Amino acid sequence: MSIAAVVFDMDGVLIDSEPVWEKVRKDYVTVNGGRWQPDSQQRMMGMSTVEWSSYLADELGVAQPADKVAADVIDLMADEYAQHLPLLPGAVDAVRRCADSWKLGLASSSPASLIALVLEKAGLMESFAVVLSTEEVGRGKPAPDVYLTVAQRLGVDPKNCAAVEDSTNGLRSAHAAGMRVIAVPRPEFPASAEALAHAEAVLDGLDQLTADVITG
Template sequence: MFDLDGVLVDSEPVWEEVRRAFVAEHGGTWQPDTQARLMGMSTGEWAAYLHELGVRLEPDEIARGVVDRMAARYRDEVPLMPGAVETVRRLAEGRTLGLASSSPRRLIDVVLDAAGLAGCFAATVSTEEVERGKPAPDGYLEAARRMGLDPRGCVAVEDSSNGLRSAHAAGMRVIAVPHPRYPPAPDALALAWRVLPDLSALTPDLIR
């Protein structure tokens, strides 16, 4: 099971830039811990949180405006993580892959299509499609359900604190590939079965 943002796509800097600008333009105040708190939230959750920061729009308008800007950025370029395409294709040979992401469905589809990876995943889940976003386990549990798998037999690849907590709460064995700019909290990293320096270290032998 793969996460998307921060694992396959170096999108967290883009999300931060877009949401910071949106908050400033609409009367809100970005806090020192805002980016860390947003990572892993579902669309509805982060839109409500930005509203609490003082953005003078309703959460559904906030979500629509931010996602529109993200989609526009992705149309120019999808910032794939080094080795993302090769790693997914390598692991897809003889294995069933899934994806559980906090990104909206619209952006998941744009990224996977642009990267030519859509056919590598048996199921993809946006936390828009479940009750709770990360750190709750809902997205990972739904991905396993759609694939007909026991979550306890799955391995999840994550980068963020909330993502690591989510996959662990789902009962999955968790591999952490921390993002150098947004490292997970020590207590979340301690939940990982393995910590890897980058995707190139995620090999079929390790999964076996």
């Protein structure tokens, strides 16, 4: 396999955002009359904006229409990032190191506005040739849509792409797209053993994301 591009997930890979998403959405559900469930955060990891806002409204009982849920939660997340951007150790260096050798794409479940905010604050916007949110392709992860579209826009066959992912749904998505899967799982939200089995490499952190790991 000849790798011509590397596609990063954002949440849980470049930024430690899942605890922020969980806090913001849990508080929002509680304030708006819903009932948070123990597995809610795990279930939403990888969902597109339309999918998770509908889940909060329809499944968790938030007393707001889904489009308002989405707008409110995204605004709250932007406020959190404005105060503190939770970059993961080695994230900036890993992206820039990979950008020296390959085309880079970003395939994220975050809305486009938050992706732009994160990349601008981290100084990484210019490193990515293609940046895409699942809200722009319809189906969220574990469907392969976002990865397939990023590969298409990069002009690279998916089988010649390496994907860097952390979550169960993200790993399934990249595998379904036919990419070489590299897992960097977060201990707070561990990926399933079945999803990790799709990975060609499982790393403890982005400092281990070397050229040899990417190319295999």
